[in-house]
Structure formats: C-alpha cells, structure tokens
Amino acid sequence: MGKEMGLALPCERTIRNQLTDVVIPAVDIVYQDHMKTVEATVRGVGGKRGVDLAVDGRYDSPGYTATHCTISIIDLSTSLILRVINMHKLMPGIEGISGRMEKEGVKRGLKEVIANQFEIRSVVSDNDARISKMLREESQFQKVQHLLDFWHIIKGVNHDLRELAKKKKCANIQYWRRRIINHGYYVHYRYGRNRQRAINYWKSILAHVTGRHGHFEKVPFLTGIRKCKHKYLPESVAHQIDRKSEEFRQLKAVIMKPSLLAALERAAPKKNTSPCESFNSLVNLYAPKRIASSHAIYNEKIKLAVMHYNSIAYADLTHTREEKSSYVVKAKGREATGVKRRMTAVDHVWRQQSWSVIHDVIREKRMAEWMKRNHVxxxxxxxxxxxxxxxxxxxxxxxxxxxxxxxxxxxxxxxASIELGGGEYGEGVDSDDEPVYRPIMLSDEDDHASSTDEETEVEVLSSGSEWDEGEVLVIPTGRGRGRGRGRPRGSRGARGGVATSSALVAEEEGEEGKEEQKVRPKKGVRGKKRRGG
Incomplete structure (x- = not known):
C-alpha cells in the first residue's frame, strides 16, 4: 500500500526487529515491576491466614489441536492475577498431548506461588479429574483444600438433561430441565456450609417431579429432610413423571450419578473461578484464537492482558470506578435474570510506563553495540x-x-604528618602552622656579580652569527620524524636553552672548517666539463 501511494513506510522485517529489540524488553521490565506490586498487595491483604486461589486454563484454539495453554492463578480476596503460566505442547512432560498442558501448568504455577513464601489455604478449579488427582498425590499440596466451581458442575448436569430431552420416551425432561438447574443453584447457596444437607435436598427433585412434596422419611434415599421448601402447590398431573417409567429411571441416573454427588460435596459455596473466566475473555482481545503466534510473542500478549486485567482489579479495590448505566440480562441456562453494570474507563498506567522505558532500552542497546564495536x-x-x-x-x-x-x-x-616529614622516622610537623619564609641576604658585590652574569648570558645567546649556538643542535634533529617535530630527546621545547661553553664553541668551529673542505660538487658539473673538453 505504501509503495502504491508513494509513501516510505518501514517493511515488516524492520517492524519485527523493533518489536524484538525494543518493545518486548520494555514490556518485560514493566511487567516484572507490576507483578512485584501485585505480590506486595496480596501479602498485605491476605496476611498470615493464607491465600485462596482460583485456577483455570485457557487453550489458544478449540478442540484437541491446541498449541498453547494459559493457566491463570487469581487471588480471590483481591481478584488480582498472582501468577500466569504459559505452556506449550512440546515442553517436557507433555509429549505433544494438549490435554496435559493444564495439569502441568497448574502444578508449576502453584509451586512458584509456594516458592514465593505464600501459604495456600484453598484452591478452586473446574471439575478436572487430572487436577484433583495431582493435588491429592503431590506432597507439597497435602495441606491445600481443593474445592470445585459449582458452575462447572451444574453445566455438566444441564448438558446431560439436554441430551436426555431429545429422546422420545423423555418428553417431560425438557419442561423440568431449567427448573432442575435452578433448584441446584438454590440448594448450593442455601446450604453452603452443610454440604450433606445440600446433597439431600438436591436428591429431593426426584420426589418433586413425581408430585410428592412431603413425608420424605418414607423415601429410602432422602434421609434427614421431611418435605420440600417451597409453598403449597395445587395438585396437577401435568408434566408429572411416573416412578416406574423409563423416563424416571433415566432422570434418576443423571441426578444420582456418583461422580456428581462427590463433586457437590466439594463444591465451593462462596468461591468460584469466575475471575479466571473473565480473564480468559479479556485474553481474546490480545491473543485471538483465530490468529496463531510463536511462543515468545504469545507470552508477550498474555503479559499485556495480565496488566490490563490487574489495572481493572486495582480500580475496583480502590473504588475509583463509577457505574455509568445498568441493564437486565437473562442468565444463560437458568430461568433467572441478571444485572449488567457499565463502569467508567480505567487509567492504564502500565501503557505510559512502557513508552517511558523504551528510551532506556534504546540507550542500553546503543551501549551494547558500542561495547561490541570496541571489543569490550x-x-x-x-x-x-x-x-x-x-x-x-x-x-x-x-x-x-x-x-x-x-x-x-x-x-x-x-x-599527613608522616608525609610532611614527621611520624616514625622524622620530626613532628604540625601542618596547621603557617610556613616560615627566611629571606636570603646578599652583599653589594654579589648583587653586582649576579647582574653581570645575566648580561653575559644574554650576549652569548644572541651572538649575531649565521648559525646560533642554540639552534646548531636543534636543526639536524628536525630532519627525521618523531619526538616533538625536531625537538631533541629530553627537551621541553626551548630552542635556545642549550648551554654553550668556550670549549664547545671552539670544537664546533673546527668541525665546520673540515666540512667545508669536503663539499662535493653539484650533480651534472663533471659531465659538462667532459663535454667541453
């Protein structure tokens, strides 16, 4: 597009290099500081009683062909993401099987939380048998209470009832399906602390669909309860199920399933994985399932989603968000309504921090290039x-x-006294005293002699000859290279600073006379004489 419009735009390779060399290091720096702040917040809120965590996995593609799996570990008291683990199906222990990534990710994430000196009191997860077995068998998690999310439990019941309603002999199941789901939510939250009583009232739905609402002591599988909790209902035979029919037998198999009853006993009454599900929805904004990414780029996308989600959680903790509007929605799978609230926008500080850190990353990159170029x-x-x-x-x-x-x-x-002459080998010296200046007294004769010597030196140095005595030694050394452009070895730049004595001057004059006698004729003179002769 840029070529067609005549615009000079960077190519894709340049943009990818900038992301790898500049943007990703800046995001990593901001993310590390952000997670340190999150850990400090969770420690301050949780204290010594321990943390209650919710864990859940999110695959990057539907089906059994997923390549990445993101495991989010969220503190339920603050709704902050405490740890995120990104798994790849080629990692050790997974062997290319996508279904193993969630279990291994939960195991690795909980170990990291414990390594950071956090005491885990309880863990809420979906009804995954692999996670339950791992938490039950691992020695590090023996003291951790494992709870199950009720939404995942009742979702399986709704699926079984929907499949059962498709059969010809189970025509009344479609009428009772939504009512059974609502009954499950009621008994779960009504008897959250007494799980055995909640299970008994869950079983009472079998008596209710047959038209029996009291005298449960005569029912063999209903112990501890006497009647239904609803008000008086008029007698009606519409949609009643016969206890001897195949329909009742199929419904009883779903309601009394052993794995379902065991899951209801461990269902968390006030804790769930809804924060993890919210985060999984937010990840679709940064890493959609329809777009594939490498493992490194996928990790950076998840880091951005984590900081986005935690910024919203911090705003809820500090009560800085206000409700703009609200509207009623119908809860999916239930005969009930819910309220959806629209809140004000959140100031995402981590975005400005990432841009500010980019300048430091560029400076460090240039320094690294300089060190490499200068063999540092x-x-x-x-x-x-x-x-x-x-x-x-x-x-x-x-x-x-x-x-x-x-x-x-x-x-x-x-x-200091030692350096000034005192100490062990010298006399004591007080460096704080003012120095004493002693004047030197000269007689009139010495003063007159010293002035005469100065005048004689001046006359000798400026003798008026063609070659000055001080320059005789300087000029020959100027022919070669090195040491100060003609300055003799050891000289500090004074041209006339060579001492001249009478013996030295006489010796130099004798040498000049000898050199004049040995002057060679100029080139070409001998040849001209031969031609002339």
Whole structure:
C-alpha cells in the first residue's frame, strides 16, 4: 500500500526487529515491576491466614489441536492475577498431548506461588479429574483444600438433561430441565456450609417431579429432610413423571450419578473461578484464537492482558470506578435474570510506563553495540569486573578508615604528618602552622656579580652569527620524524636553552672548517666539463 501511494513506510522485517529489540524488553521490565506490586498487595491483604486461589486454563484454539495453554492463578480476596503460566505442547512432560498442558501448568504455577513464601489455604478449579488427582498425590499440596466451581458442575448436569430431552420416551425432561438447574443453584447457596444437607435436598427433585412434596422419611434415599421448601402447590398431573417409567429411571441416573454427588460435596459455596473466566475473555482481545503466534510473542500478549486485567482489579479495590448505566440480562441456562453494570474507563498506567522505558532500552542497546564495536567484554563479564573493582575499592577504603581510627585511639600521628616529614622516622610537623619564609641576604658585590652574569648570558645567546649556538643542535634533529617535530630527546621545547661553553664553541668551529673542505660538487658539473673538453 505504501509503495502504491508513494509513501516510505518501514517493511515488516524492520517492524519485527523493533518489536524484538525494543518493545518486548520494555514490556518485560514493566511487567516484572507490576507483578512485584501485585505480590506486595496480596501479602498485605491476605496476611498470615493464607491465600485462596482460583485456577483455570485457557487453550489458544478449540478442540484437541491446541498449541498453547494459559493457566491463570487469581487471588480471590483481591481478584488480582498472582501468577500466569504459559505452556506449550512440546515442553517436557507433555509429549505433544494438549490435554496435559493444564495439569502441568497448574502444578508449576502453584509451586512458584509456594516458592514465593505464600501459604495456600484453598484452591478452586473446574471439575478436572487430572487436577484433583495431582493435588491429592503431590506432597507439597497435602495441606491445600481443593474445592470445585459449582458452575462447572451444574453445566455438566444441564448438558446431560439436554441430551436426555431429545429422546422420545423423555418428553417431560425438557419442561423440568431449567427448573432442575435452578433448584441446584438454590440448594448450593442455601446450604453452603452443610454440604450433606445440600446433597439431600438436591436428591429431593426426584420426589418433586413425581408430585410428592412431603413425608420424605418414607423415601429410602432422602434421609434427614421431611418435605420440600417451597409453598403449597395445587395438585396437577401435568408434566408429572411416573416412578416406574423409563423416563424416571433415566432422570434418576443423571441426578444420582456418583461422580456428581462427590463433586457437590466439594463444591465451593462462596468461591468460584469466575475471575479466571473473565480473564480468559479479556485474553481474546490480545491473543485471538483465530490468529496463531510463536511462543515468545504469545507470552508477550498474555503479559499485556495480565496488566490490563490487574489495572481493572486495582480500580475496583480502590473504588475509583463509577457505574455509568445498568441493564437486565437473562442468565444463560437458568430461568433467572441478571444485572449488567457499565463502569467508567480505567487509567492504564502500565501503557505510559512502557513508552517511558523504551528510551532506556534504546540507550542500553546503543551501549551494547558500542561495547561490541570496541571489543569490550560482554555485559556479564564487564559488570562483574566493575563490581569486583568497586568491592576492592570499598575494602581498601574500609581498611584505611580502620587504620586511621586505630591511630587516633592509640594517639599516633596521622598520615599527613608522616608525609610532611614527621611520624616514625622524622620530626613532628604540625601542618596547621603557617610556613616560615627566611629571606636570603646578599652583599653589594654579589648583587653586582649576579647582574653581570645575566648580561653575559644574554650576549652569548644572541651572538649575531649565521648559525646560533642554540639552534646548531636543534636543526639536524628536525630532519627525521618523531619526538616533538625536531625537538631533541629530553627537551621541553626551548630552542635556545642549550648551554654553550668556550670549549664547545671552539670544537664546533673546527668541525665546520673540515666540512667545508669536503663539499662535493653539484650533480651534472663533471659531465659538462667532459663535454667541453
């Protein structure tokens, strides 16, 4: 599109490189700081009593062909996501079987929570037999109470009743299906603490559909209850089920299923996995199931979803969200209505933090490139060397400080007095005293002699000859390269600073006379003489 419109846009490869080198490291930094804040919040709210967690898995595609599975672990007291585990079907222990990812992810996530010094009091999950067996057999989770989410339990009952209603001999099941589901919700929340009584009233639905609402003591499977809890109903034979019919037998098999009764006994009355289901819905905004991603990119998408969800949870904790409007919705699978509330928007601070961290990531990237270009040891070795150097310097300072403190305690002299000549081998020197200047007295003759010497030196250095004595030694050295462009070895740049004595001048004059005698003729003179002769 950019080519057709004449726009210079970055190619896909450039954008992917920017995501890998800049955006993803910035998101990781913000995510780590965000999770530290979440852990501190959960510790402050939960205290020493332990945390109640809800766990659930979300696959990246429907069916049994999933590649990724996201396990969310949420604290029920704050509704904050405490841990997220992203599993891949090629990881060890899964062996390419998608159904194993959720169990392994829950196991790994709970171990990480325990490793962070959290005491787990209870765990709520769906009715997955693999998770139940893992929590029952693992030694680390022996003290953890495993509860089941009631929505997952009753969902299976609704599915069985729907399939049963399709049969010709079970025509009345469709009429009773929704009423049975409502009855299940009632007894679950009404007898949350007394689970055995809740199970007995759940079984009473079998007597209710046959038209019997009292005298339950004569029913063999209803012990501990006497009648139904509803008001008086007029007698009616419409939609009643005969106790000797095949329809009643099929319904009894669903209501009295042993696995269902065992699940109802462990159902959590006030805890559920609805926060996990809300998070799974939010993940579809960042990682839709119709779009495949690599494992690294998928992890970054989940991190964004985690910070988004926790921002909303923090707003609910601090009561900074206000209700804009509300409307009534019909609960799916139940003959009841619910209220849907629309809340004000949340300020997602993590987005601004990610943009601000990007500048630091770019600076570190440029520093790494500079270190590589100048053959500086890579990050870990260079950092370790700096740490060791700083540690050695700190130890030297500590040793020097201890030595000075020891000398002060013993009354010894300081290092400054030793440097000034005092101490062990010199006389005592007080560095705080002002220095004493002693003038040197000269006689009139010495003063006149010193001025005469200065005038003589000036005359010698400026003798007026064609070659100055100070430049005789400087000019020959200027022919070669190196050391200060013609300055002699050891010189500091003074051209006329060479001392000249009478013997040295005489020797140089004799050498100049010899060199004049050995002057060679210029090139070409001998050849011209031969041609002329």
């Amino acid at each position: 040891p890579d990050g870990n070795a260079f950092t370790a060397a700096l740490v060791m150097e700083a540690r050695d310097q700190e130890e030297d300072e500590m040793t020097q400080r201890k030595r000075m403190d020891k000398r002060d305690d013993e009354g010894e002299e300081s290092d």
